[in-house]
Amino acid sequence: MRRDSSIEKGWALNKQINGAVTMKCIIGLGNPGKKYEKTRHNIGFIVIDELVKRFSINLNKTKYKCTYEIQTIQQEKVLFIKPQTFMNLSGEGVRPLLDFYKVKVEDVLVIYDDLDLPVGKIRLREKGGHGGHNGIRSLIEHLGTKDFKRLRIGIGRPTNGAPIVNYVLQPFLKQEAATLAHTIDQSVKACETWLDKPFNEVMNIYNK
Structure with a gap:
């Protein structure tokens, strides 16, 4: 039987040791x-x-309703993904793209917002429920x-009685800018650290 050449290309991109795929994947959730x-x-x-800016990478590839790129960093192949569905459909594109590149779920890190953490806080977890987050x-559904790794970033809750659905679609306040910049920097560093260290060590460093 003749193999699909596109699938063969996907396989060729994976580094294998004793038949085990070692490509890591970092996914950022949002609305396009x-x-x-x-x-x-x-x-x-x-x-x-x-x-990706710090690594001088552009997410130029498009497949399965995602923009993405693959780059070798610290001798590790890394798949960077931004789903281009709306938030509540994130899994629709992510699942087939992970399947295409044969990425294991335990090698996936998802970055997303968390209402229950104040602005300025980040939390890393190895697994968990959805906590009401539709992305x-x-x-989880797809x-x-x-059992996939998470980087939760605090966005706080509304203090003026605004509905959650409106609040999450508002920009950050000007007075939050300095705190937000620090949070983004810490989040990026946590991702970089995961490319070099076991995830439990990353949690020990950044879950303070």
């Missing part, structure tokens, strides 16, 4: 489109944009597991 660029719900996009809910 200019109107959502600087909103709280898009902090996952904001962080991954800063991360994570979609990933991946069929909760």
